[in-house]
Amino acid sequence: MSHRVVKKRPYVSSTLAALLPSTLGLIAALPTPSLAQEAPLAPLTFPRSARTVARRIESITIFGAHSLSREAIIALTNHKEGDLITEQTLSEMTEALLQSGYFGMHHLDHPEDAVKIRSEERNDHPGWVNILIEVDENDTIHQYNITGSGPIKPEEIQSHLHLGLVYNTAQVSRDLHDIQALYNKQGYVVTFGQDLGMDSVRSGVLNLPILVARVAEIQILGNRKTRPFVIRRELETRVGDYYNRNTLREDLRRLTNLNLFKEIDPQELSDGSGKVRVLLNVVEKSSGLYNGGVSAGGTQGLTGFFEVSDANFRGAGESARLHLERGITGNAHTEEISFTEPHIDRRRTSLSVDLYDRAVYPFASGVQNAALSGLNSSSNIYAQQRVGASLAVNRALSRNLYVGVNLRGESVQTNPIGLTGNNIAILQDGPIFSLGGHLSHNNVDYAIDPATGGAQSLLVTFGQSNLQTPQITASPLPSEAILHHYVKSEIDWRQFVSLQGPRRPGKPEDERSTLAFRVLAGSSAGTLPFTEQYFVGGGDTIRGYQDGRFWGSNVLLGSIELRQPIAKGFKGVLFADVGDAWGGSFENVNLQGLSQDGFHPRAGAGIGLRVHSGFGLLRLDYGVSPEGGKIHFGFGQSF
Secondary structure, eight states, rough: OOEOOOOOOOOOOOOHHHHHHHHHHHHHHHHOOOOGGGOOOOOOOOOOTTTSSSOOOEEEEEESSSSHHHHHHHHHTOOOOOOBOOOTTTHHHHHHHHHHSSBBOOSSOOGGGGGGEEEEEOSSSTTEEEEEEEEOBOBBOEEEEOOOTTTTHHHHHHHHHHOOOOOOOOHHHHHHHHHHHHHHHBBBBBEETTTTTSSSSSSSSSEEEEEEEEEEEEEEEEEEOOHHHHTTTTTOOOSBOOOOOHHHHHHHHHHHHTTOOOEEEEEEEEEESSSEEEEEEEEEEEOOOEEEEEEETTTTEEEEEEEEEEEEETTTTTEEEEEEESSSSSOOOOEEEEESSSSSTTOOOOOEEEEEEEEOSSSSOOOSSOOOOOOOOOOOOOOOEEEEOOOOOEESSSSSSEEEEEEEEEEEOOOOOOOOOGGGGGOOOOEEEEEEEEEEEEOOOSSSSSEEOOOOOOEEEEEEEEEEEBBTTTSOOOOOOOOEEEEEOOOOOOOOEEOOOOOOOTOOOOOOOEEEEEEEEEEEEEEOGGSEEEEOOOOOSSSTOOOEEESSSSEEEEEEEEEEEETEEEEEEEEEEEHHHHHOTTTTTTBBBBBSOOOOEEEEEEEEEEEEETTEEEEEEEEETTTEEEEEEESSOOO
């Protein structure tokens, strides 16, 4: 195919007319090849005496094109008819066409042979030049043959191809980059087969062979106590599956939240053949804990305690704990044994059992009647002795979604302190049974000290109590046991935002400045025993107030914290809490300093310190509220 357009110029300048005789003589002396003979292309040269005359392109003729139009090829040269032409113009046009990607697939060893340009002086129009371009156009595409696309459908791959009718090497490179980005965004790793390009047998067929990497091996290194199956059962990455970095990142998050490893270092080894070896190098924590001593508290008095626990019991990832506590100056005592099996089946179903005879102190200090009645009591310590057991089963519905059931039965006995009037109602003895169910979502990066992600839960509990007020000297008329039923429901939402980007997978020691948010809302129906009330105030709810300062059948709570690393293993915290518990049959109870008056948002704010230690994350907060300042100590984050 050839195209030739000749445009006549009716006007010749006076300067050009003056030079015309000598110029014609020079041109006549030069050999002029015939277009019909298609003489070899030669670069454009100008006689020395004529270099002072500006030359322009008279016409552009294309040879060898099949699918690309003449106009398209001329546009690719970055020049057009009427443009000035110099000794560099033909080189620039040649380079532009070669760089376009439409020519050269048949001349891989000598791509310059794919585009040849020569010039032809116009004898009848001095100063004007004809450009003749001979191209070897790439093959025409009639069909795509996409193979090996694996987890992404071929139709979606084809939608990312921007090739036109003619095979273009430059566009192919861009499209392959886009396809790799598509797979990488979804976590996959891809390469392309050697037969990429136009099919050598089937005319017009573009082969696009995709190699999606598969897992060839998973090797675990560094575990001494932990059995390999404990690690492997947390992995959704499996040998033979398509290798996915997003899946492995989630696997590392779950392994980190086992709290069995100081560090997990993943390595991805690939030989370029579509096979990936995954190495998991782990450094174990010390999981066993033996603890004992003597403590002194305002409510418990002098107490001796002993505890032994193992978070990796038998190296199977099981948790076992024995806690013994005996009051030296009082009668309170605690014996508790608990056990958790994190996987009783292949669907990540966990089972927890807790047996206990436990002393519970809802308030951080003693309580008395709001109006002094002259009653004398040997103790003003409100305490509960709870003897019972609980059984909890939780199952993973998906990667981060869980459902659970909790069954609890216990007998409650309160310390018979001297209370009168409405206040005596908090003294309730008898059995309580409850059945609870929850649905939760959790994708925090590190459960002990989150920096990214969130945790949301919905909890509904059905309960039954058969309680009576015990007979005490101050109240000679005992009440009869009354059977009550109740329902409690609550929503707990926690969100964590890293101000410095996410942690590296498997690196919980990567400290991050973090904003933490919490909202808790709960309500109930029926008659709640006093032991089942919502209690707020203290280190886990509204700091700056006494523990259990407010209670009721409803609760609303909001908290915000800025957690700022200050040194290795240390974080400073700024916090603010607001909320209240209110309503229910115990709203008229008026203990000294602990009066209730309906719903009124209570606020507290302050500073804190977090320390990573061999015992876990230690928490120390100082909160200020309208009722003064309080120091709060505990383990783990407040939420």
